[in-house]
Amino acid sequence: xxxxxxxxxxxxxxxxxxxTLSCTYDTSENNYYLFWYKQPPSRQMILVIRQxxxxxxxxxxxxFSVNFQKAxxxxxxxxxxxxxxxxxxYFCAFYLSNDYKLSFGAGTTVTxxx
Amino acid sequence: xxxxxxxxxxxxxxxxxxxxxxxxxISNHLYFYWYRQILGQKVEFLVSFYNNEISEKSxxxxxxxxxxxxxxxxxxxxIRSxxxxxxxxYFCASSRTSGxxxxxxxxxxxxxxxx
Numbered sequence: 001x002x003x004x005x006x007x008x009x010x011x012x013x014x015x016x017x018x019x020t021l022s023c024t025y026d027t028s029e030n031n032y033y034l035f036w037y038k039q040p041p042s043r044q045m046i047l048v049i050r051q052x053x054x055x056x057x058x059x060x061x062x063x064f065s066v067n068f069q070k071a072x073x074x075x076x077x078x079x080x081x082x083x084x085x086x087x088x089x090y091f092c093a094f095y096l097s098n099d100y101k102l103s104f105g106a107g108t109t110v111t112x113x114x
Numbered sequence: 115x116x117x118x119x120x121x122x123x124x125x126x127x128x129x130x131x132x133x134x135x136x137x138x139x140i141s142n143h144l145y146f147y148w149y150r151q152i153l154g155q156k157v158e159f160l161v162s163f164y165n166n167e168i169s170e171k172s173x174x175x176x177x178x179x180x181x182x183x184x185x186x187x188x189x190x191x192x193i194r195s196x197x198x199x200x201x202x203x204y205f206c207a208s209s210r211t212s213g214x215x216x217x218x219x220x221x222x223x224x225x226x227x228x229x
Contacts, residue, residue: 042222043222043225045205045207046220047217101170101172102147102207103159104157105156107156
């Protein structure tokens with residue numbers, strides 16, 4: 001079974017500042033995908049960013065970017081220019097090709113302060 | 115933009131009762147999933163479904179649970195005899211068969227409260 005670890009239960013950041021969320025995972029496989037999902041107070045799960053393990057280039061989506069270190073099995077999320085609407089729980093998730101399921105970390109609650 | 119929908123948004127039921135949670139996946143998606151999230155905990159995989167059969171299920175998905183695609187649009191999760199510990203948020207998700215088939219899109223969830 002794949003395990004996903006998010007070691008930071010809570011993070012707080014000032015509006016317009018940058019925050020980085022950590023995620024590590026454990027797998028012996030080579031072909032997999034990694035995701036960050038955002039869950040605001042409404043509890044809807046929103047896909048923020050994705051990374052294919054076979055790609056060396058780090059994914060970027062507007063203010064969100066990742067630092068993917070395959071050898072270290074690390075997949076951190078950086079939120080730049082934080083906005084109040086970024087306040088949410090953020091989940092790191094792992095998907096093994098042909099495994100049909102996402103494995104989630106425990107989540108990190110991010111609070112953006114005005 | 116197409117989205118996954120779920121009904122009801124909140125369901126309250128008494129212990130021992132049967133509940134059916136409904137989902138309408140994105141129309142050109144053929145893989146379907148149920149996940150649950152107990153309050154304050156992480157999201158857990160329950161079951162995946164493709165071509166009218168279960169592809170994979172977790173240990174949580176015991177004989178009390180079943181899934182069905184009764185028609186061309188709905189995907190349902192049935193809990194036969196609810197227990198207090200079934201109280202959770204239940205998320206439906208779907209993904210495509212080609213291209214970025216690994217991307218799962220989630221519905222807004224159904225909050226199930228068992229009293």
